[in-house]
Amino acid sequence: MLSxxxxxxxxxxxxxxxxxxxxxxxxxxxxRLKNVDGAFELSxxxxxxxxxxxxxxxxxxxxxxxxxxxxxxxxxQARPHQCLYLTLAxxxxxxxxxx
Numbered sequence: 813m814l815s816x817x818x819x820x821x822x823x824x825x826x827x828x829x830x831x832x833x834x835x836x837x838x839x840x841x842x843x844r845l846k847n848v849d850g851a852f853e854l855s856x857x858x859x860x861x862x863x864x865x866x867x868x869x870x871x872x873x874x875x876x877x878x879x880x881x882x883x884x885x886x887x888x889q890a891r892p893h894q895c896l897y898l899t900l901a902x903x904x905x906x907x908x909x910x911x
Contacts, residue, residue: 826858827883836875844878852886862890874899 830853836844854862867887871880880897887895 826855826861827887828853828855836878841876841878844876845881848878848882850882852883854886854890858887859890862887862892864891864893867892867895869895869897871897871899873901873903875903 829851831851833847833851836847839847867890869880869883869887874880880899884895884897
């Protein structure tokens with residue numbers, strides 16, 4: 813709906829999770845980073861569709877930022893104009909840390 817209202821493309825299927833990962837909720841900050849490292853890749857059509865465009869990653873909860881960082885690092889390979897993220901909630905630890 814967000815994509816439609818902004819007259820954009822939902823981008824569904826452009827970022828692919830390449831392996832199953834344990835839930836982040838029971839992991840330490842360091843373990844969370846390792847857990848999602850290398851867990852994403854771009855689909856074969858992603859570069860053509862993302863290059864030069866504004867990309868918005870939508871995530872439900874920001875705790876350490878590990879998932880959004882892992883996703884962003886892969887998306888930046890497509891050379892978008894800009895890559896932003898929108899999160900719906902932050903954990904208490906995130907708020908205390910200033911993220």
